[in-house]
Amino acid sequence: MGKIPRCGECKAALHGRQRKYCSILCRNTAMGRKPKGKSQFYCICQVCGMSYTKKKSLYERSRFCSRKCQGVALGKARRKKEEL
Ligand SMILES: [Zn+2]
Ligand SMILES: [Zn+2]
Secondary structure (H helix, E strand, O other): OOOOOEOOOOOOEOOOOOOOOOOHHHHHHHHHHOOOOOOEEEEEOOOOOOEEEEEHHHHOOOOOOOHHHHHHHHHHHHHHHHHO
16 A cells, blocks of 8 residues: 655645645745755746746746747737737
């Protein structure tokens, strides 16, 4: 009988590919609590859904994994405006 892996932050049971933390939010909370070290914050790209890391200072503004995705998002926004 195997142990059920649990989130290192909120103790929720982990599923499938999740490791250590149930969500990026919990991971960030745990990372943010570390007193020192390069704290990399995990973000999810709003375009392709991939997770990527940013420094805390950049994380708060970051929405996309790359300039390419940023371009896609901006292009979509522009197109939406044109449609309206
Ligand atoms: Zn959690
Ligand atoms: Zn992306």
